[in-house]
Amino acid sequence: MKDEILHHIRYSLGKDAEHSSVYDWRIALSLALRDRMVDHWYRSTRETYASNAKRVYYLSLEFLMGRLVEDMAANLGLDREARHAIEALGQDYEEIVHDEPDAALGNGGLGRLAACFMDSLATLGIPAYGYGIRYEHGLFEQKFSDGKQVETAETWLTQRHAWEFERPEVKYRIQFGGHVEHHEGKARWISSETVLATAYDTPVIGWKGTWGNTLRLWSAKAPGAFDLESFNRGDYLAAGRSEALARTISRVLYPDDTTDAGKQLRLKQEYFFTAASLMDLMRRYLSDHDDLRALPDHVAIQLNDTHPAIAGPELVRQLVDVHGLEMPEAIEIVRNCLGYTNHTLLPEALEKWHVGLMAYVLPRHLEIIRAIDHDHRERHPGSPRIIEHDHVQMGELAFIMAHKVNGVSALHSELVKETVFEDLHKIHPTRIINQTNGITPRRWLYTCNQPLSDLITREIGDGWVADLEQLKALNEKSGDKAFLAEFQAAKRANKVQLAQWIRQTCGTEVNPDAMFDVQIKRIHEYKRQLMNILETVALWNEIRDNPGGDWTPRVKIFGGKAAPGYHVAKQIIHLINDVATRINNDPVTGDLLKVVYPPNYNVTMAENLIPAADLSEQISTAGKEASGTGNMKFALNGALTIGTLDGANVEIREHVGAENFFLFGLTAQEVQERRLQHGFARAAIEASPRLSRVLGQIVDGVFCPDEVTRYHELVGNLYDHDYFLVTCDFDSYFDAQRRVDVAYRSKTGWAAMALKNTANMGWFSSDRTIQGYARDIWHAGPVNTGGMEKIA
Ligand code: GL2
Secondary structure, eight states, X not given: OHHHXXXXXXXXXXXXXXXXXXXXXXXXXXXXXXXXHHHHHHHHHHHHHHHTOOEEEEXXXXXXXXXXXXXXXXXXXXXXXXXXXXXXXXXXXXXXXXXXXXXXXXXXXXXXXXXXXHHXXXXXXXXXXXXXXOOSBOSOEEEEETTEEEEEOOOGGGSOOTTOEEEEEEEEEEEESOEXXXXXXEEEEEOSEEEEEEEEEEEEEOGGGOOEEEEEEEEEEOOSOOOHHHHHTTOHHHHHHHHHHHHHTTTBOOOOSSSOOOOHHHHHHHHHXXXXXXXXXXXXXXXXXXXXXXXXXXXXXXXXXXXXXXHHHHHHHIIIIITOOOHHHHHHHHHHHEEEEOOOOOGGGSOEEEHHHHHHHOHHHHHHHHXXXXXXXXXXXXXXXXXXXXXXXXXXXXXXXXXXXXXXXXXXXXHXXXXXXXXXXXXXXXXXXXXXXXXXXXXXXXXXXXXXXXXXXXXXXSGGGTOGGGGGGGGXXXXXXXXXXXXXXXXXXXXXXXXXXXXXXXXXXXXXXXXXXXXXXXXXXXXXXXXXXXXXXXXXXXXXXXXTSOOOOEXXXXXXXXXXXXXXXXXXXXXXXXXXXXXXXXXXXXXGEEEEOOSSOOHHHHHHHGGGOSEEEEOOOTTTOSOOSHHHHHHHTTOEEXXXXXXXXXXXXXXXXXXXXXXXSOOHHHXXXXXXXXXXXXXXXXXXXXXXXXXXXXXXXXXXXXXXXXXXXXXXXXXXTOTTOHHHHHHHHHXXXXXXXXXXXXXXXXXXXXXXXXXXXXXXXXXXXXXXXXXXXXXXXXXXXXXXXXXX
């Protein structure tokens, strides 16, 4: 390994060791690890071709990969070797690892799920490709200026991305605009704009190197030769114009989480990567098959949300316009290939494109969508329309073009049947199924939490890393005082490290013996960070009223970004920071209560925070969080959850035991009913002296003396609207927090509860989730284990 790293320092970076920087060492290490991936990767590709196995294609506009070096080394079984080699070269391994920028090609849970799925597909040995966009700028970077969020462009690609292989020869012409001509029953799309999609491949190697798949990301380029004529005329702008226009498509990740950007560029991005991916998989299919009717036997395509839903009409277009199939038959073939995952019920997140825009950007697809709509309504009179109020409803389109539609937690899947797709579900009662989300134990325990991971491996061996249910064996240890002490010591080690990091990043001193209470996720009203900060103020009040009381010291930790245009979310961020300033400087509450909000939450920060958390905040309004996956990461790492009956919280609570979970709040059903009561929020506030007092302080400017009116709008909305029922759940949440305080005071009692969480979270491995998709949706399986029988 050492020699391999030195080889790359010399021959790939053109440096000598004495003059190499941290960056050089990191790239050399990455290239050395990448070399070790290649043989696994080739072997997997060969075996896939040789066995004629079915391939899975995961289409996702987001892949939130984070850093890769530790993960890649771990999966190759080279984590220790890599560290030793770097240290033997006189370098600081931690510093090198931390030099890598996050590949932040996603917004949140949806994108991170795609990354976990790639890891599980490779670990399970299922032949698969992830397809997405190689954004030049990933999710924006967040800074705080006077407590307010400020966004700057993310720039990961200004450095070399050592993991990928550029494939200039893999390129497709993607068309936009123009018009359609019809001759003798044949359609001809005369487009007005073309861009090239070119491929960049990153190998994804499963645990212990058993199998390698590919993450293929598309970059947009101009199709024509450089415009030398304009250049020679001195018109440099004109000369660069077509390149700049084309590149725009893969330039930025849309920074909105769960809301529809509603922009022409977004539609173009969606079509660009979907069309390129389908052309690519069709080329692969046709290279060794000639019967298009057998496509569904060899190809499974999963749509991660509606973002790639144009796949339905696009594949129909290729089959009909390029390969000459009849429309109804093409629709049936495509349906048998496609699965669609729904990730949200929020109406603003269900994509809808104006027919005018669709006609302008994708005229042929609009015709095909009309044909699909017609075909479906002929077969199912009274069916909902795909095109409604002059908008193409991408959810309906995805549903109708998929043979299976899945939700991402048991509760969410039921709500999908009852709400967004109620009518379509009546027509196709077996189409909607559930696949509860999962997380990869490789990144989210083995790599991110070494103290706990080592302890578990010492106790039960390392089989758990690829078979997480083995953690169940730890249940026996919940009465073993010595083991619990070690379990606690692992947590404490992580907390000490985190406290140090908090001092460096936020300048705040926190006590590692205080309870670390963490809420990290996108800032959204339904996730109710507002309720958390209001509860923080209420607790602050009570401690100040009785400073000598028997309080349980807490550190409230927040992390998360708000979409740049989401005004209310940005106000909530500002409020949290204002409250932090006031409380952290209060000598009365001192170490009993601290609030920290490190900026720029990302995958790497999650890997630091989660292993050190005692309490996981999963407090969304019931019925709103489709699943959540952070909730799983915390519980796996031995944090207890305070949460509502929402998303996967419901199933987590069933697995870890109700006695090891702090439940509060209205149920999804009760939420619906409460909303119908006139003036429910005002009534709840008036019934809660504690909440009234907190809101009064905020309105009086206690946390913003320089601008007393700053939060009047925010608080006013709570009184008059409070769509997410912060006011109604507040007291129940406050009371649950006090139960948490009491429980935390018994160190071994708490450790036993925490251990029960770790021990019973095995089911939430994304390996289990992927096995479910493979069995119920894709009908695909590993090549090297004799196919589906082994995993069914
Ligand atoms: C989300 C859901 O909000 C979240 O609850 C879920 O865990 C993930 C993954 O299924 O998907 N839906 C969505 O649009 N985003 C999510 O994170 N951005």
